Amino acid sequence: MEEKSINYEKMEWTKTTGYPMGRKIKILREEEPGGGRTFLLKLEKGFDMEGHSHNSVEQHLVLQGEYESEGKVYKKGTYRYIPKHTTHGPFKSSKGATVLVIWDPEKEGEPIEPDGIKRVVQKLPKQEKVKFLREVFPAVCKDLASDEECLDLLKEAFGETVVREMMKRSEEMIII
Numbered sequence: 001m002e003e004k005s006i007n008y009e010k011m012e013w014t015k016t017t018g019y020p021m022g023r024k025i026k027i028l029r030e031e032e033p034g035g036g037r038t039f040l041l042k043l044e045k046g047f048d049m050e051g052h053s054h055n056s057v058e059q060h061l062v063l064q065g066e067y068e069s070e071g072k073v074y075k076k077g078t079y080r081y082i083p084k085h086t087t088h089g090p091f092k093s094s095k096g097a098t099v100l101v102i103w104d105p106e107k108e109g110e111p112i113e114p115d116g117i118k119r120v121v122q123k124l125p126k127q128e129k130v131k132f133l134r135e136v137f138p139a140v141c142k143d144l145a146s147d148e149e150c151l152d153l154l155k156e157a158f159g160e161t162v163v164r165e166m167m168k169r170s171e172e173m174i175i176i
Helices: 114-122 126-135 147-158 160-169
Strands: 023-030 037-043 047-049 057-069 072-075 079-082 091-093 097-104
Touching: 037 057
Parallel strands: none
Antiparallel strands: 023 037, 037 097, 047 091, 057 072, 057 079, 057 091, 057 097
16 A cells, blocks of 8 residues: 555545444545555434444544443543454444544455464463464474474463473374
């Protein structure tokens, strides 16, 4: 995507399609279908919308006013990160709000940073870590010189206790 600069204050609010009444939009970025999108969303007083989910990460930054969702009130200055496939809503706004919304779907085939994998896996419960290590990680070790080198890498990334637990639960570690 090329660099882009927009003065959103000079843009006109447009009506949204496919959504309940009481909502206007200013599209700041829109990539190819299924790509990312950034927009300002204006919720009128009394706005009400059912819960839903997306195939992408959704981020909110409340610029003005406030809205309520899942029993929580998100006021001006609040940032909200909603993982993909997470149902969020219903939404209500008794005072109205202006929200910066960013949708960024994960692209298939994009390189995954090792630190990113480490952060995600470290947040998993112990059982899920073990499952990840048993089912997914051996393929990563296939290009390493030895099983021992792979074990050292696993211990560094996920901690010795988790690796020991994984090995205890499997009869042997399969290195492809």
